[in-house]
Amino acid sequence: MSRLIVAILVGAGASAVLFAVATSDASRIWGVLGIAVAVGILAALLRRVRGSAARASSSPGAGGAVAPRPTGGGRRIARRALLLTAGLGGAAVVAWPIRDEVAAQARVLPFRHDLSDYVRGPGRAETAIEAFIVARGDPTVTDVVVYPRYVLFTAPTSPGASTYDSFQVRGGRLTRTGPSSIQPDAVAEFSVEDIAWGAIPALHEQLGEAMQADGGELGGARRQAGVQRSSRDGGPTRISVLLYDAYRDGTLIADQDGTVLEIS
Template identity: 35%
Template sequence: MLRLLSAIGLGAAAGGLIGWIATGDPRYSMFWGIALTIGLLAGTASVFTTSRRAVAAATDPTGELALARVERIRRTGMTINDQPQCVLVLTVAPRHRAAYTTVHREIVDLVALPRLQPGCVVVVRRPVESKANVVLVMDPPDDWERLREAERLRAGADRTIPLAATAQAWPSEPETLLGVPKATSNPLHAVVFALVLVIAAAATLVPAYGTIGRSITAIAAGDPAAAGVVEGDRHDEIVDALVREVGGPQFTSVGFYDGYALATAPSTPGALTIDDYQYRYDRTEHQGPELIQPDDPAAELFDVTAVDFTQVRELIAAAQHESGIADPESVIVRFQRAGVADESGSRPVQAMVLLDSAYEDASVTFDATTGAVVSRS
C-alpha cells in the first residue's frame, strides 16, 4: 500500500510540475510540492517497512546458525542514529556445507565494534540456505556462545573455521541498508508502479490538457502567441465563460491580455454596483468590487452577446498597420462604451488596441460594430 501511495504521489508530483511549467497555474505549483512530499515520505516508509520485514525474516530462529571469523572490517561512512554501517569480510563455516568467504554489510552498534575486529570469532545466521548472505548474531544462544568461545581458543588443524586462503569465495546477494538480503523483486510490481505513476500524472494534468494542446498546436504552427488569450482565437469562448460567472450578458468592460482576460460587470444581475471578474488558467473568478465605481453604471453597460469578438485578431492586425508597430512585445484589447456620445447621441461600444514595443507604443481605437478607426495616438 505504501509503495502504491508513493507511485500515486510521485506521479501526481510529476504531473503537477509539468502542469505548472506548461500553464503557470499557481495551484499546480503548490500541488506538485505537496504531492512530491507525500510520494517521498511514502516511498521512504515503504523502504524501511520492507527492510524491517527482511530483518524479521533474517532473524527468524529457523535460520541456520554458524561460526564465522572476521578477516577485515571497514566503515562505509554511512551512519544511522550515529551507528556506523560496516563492511566485513567473513569466513563462514556452516555445519552442512563447505566453509566460504563472503563480504557482508551491516549497521553495527558502536558497543559491538570491539568484538568485530580482525581475528574475532562471531556467530552468524544464514537466512537462506542457498545464499551466502549472513546476519551477525551478537547475542547468541548459550550453546553457541560456548562454541564461539571454544573456537576462539583453537589453533591449527583443530579450527572449525579454516583459513580464509583455503575457503572458497561466495559473493553475497544484494543487501538492504540494514544488512539483510534484498527480497527477490517481482517485475510485475515495477510495471504496476510505473503504470500507476503514469496514470496519476495523466489524471493530474486533465485540467491543463486544453492549455497544453493549444501550446503545442501554436508552436507547431510557428505562432506561439496564438496559445495566449489576446492573440488566440477563443475570445467568444472566454466571454461566454465570463457571462456564466457574471450571471448575465451586461458588462461595462472586457479586456483581453496575454494570459488572461478581465471584465467589469454588475455584482449580481440587475445590480448597479460593479465588480471585477477574471478568466485565467481556463477558469473564471469573481474578484470582488471594482476599485473605482462609475458615476452612472447603467450608462456604461452593454450587451456582450451583441459584440463580435471574433474580430479581435483582425483589429490587432489593423492597429499594427495604423501604428507601424509590426512586432509588438505586448498587446491589450479592451472593449467598453465610448467616453462621449456620437452624432446620434448614443455611446457606441469601442475596441481600444494597445501596442507596446521596446522603443514605442501606440493606442488605436475602433468602432466595435463597423471596425472603423475612431482615433489613434
C-alpha cells in the same frame, strides 16, 4: 504501494507544474508543491512501515536460515510498467479537466506564433469568455481587458447586484480578485455575448501592419485589447486594441461587431 503512490503523484505534479509554468499561474505551482511535500512525507512513512514489516518477516526462526525472496527480470519489467502507467494516469487526472488549455499550449510548440495568446490566438478570447459565463452564470460586465496570458473582467458582485468586483480568467479558470477599485454605474453594463471576440486577432494584425507601414518593425511590442462602452454615460460598446513598444504605440477602435472605426 508507496512507490505506486509516488509515481501517481509525480505524474500529476509534473503535469500541473508544466501547465502552470506555461500559463504563468503561480497559484497552481504552490498548490502542487504543497501536495508534493505532503505526499513525500506519506511515502516516507509507508516505506518505514514496510521496511519494519520486511525486517520482521525476514528474521530467522527456530529453524535457522531464511529463504531468499524470489527475483526475476519479468517481475522488474512488470513493476516498472505498472509505475509508468500510474504516472501517466496521474498526469491524465490533472490534464483532463483542463484539456482545452493543455491542447492550446501544445499547439504552440511547432510554431513561432503563439496560438495560446488570448489577444492573437484564434479562438482564444472566446475560451476565456466561455469560462467566465459558465462560472458566473451571467454575461453582464462593465469592462473586459484581454492580455496575452489572462483576461480581466469587471462585473456585478453577483447577478443583479449594484456593486462590482474584479475577476480574472487564467488557464481556463475564473477567480474573483476582489472589489473593483472603481465602482462603475449601471449604464456601463453590457453583455459579453454581444461582442465579436473572434475578430480580435485580425484587428491586432491589422493594427500591427498599419504601425509597421508607418514606422518600420516593432521591437518587442506588447499588446492588449479591451471592450467597454464609449462613454461614462453609456454609449455604444467599442473594441479597442493597443500595441506598443519602447518608442511607439498605436490604437485601433472597432465596433462590437469588429468593424474598424479608427486607427491612430
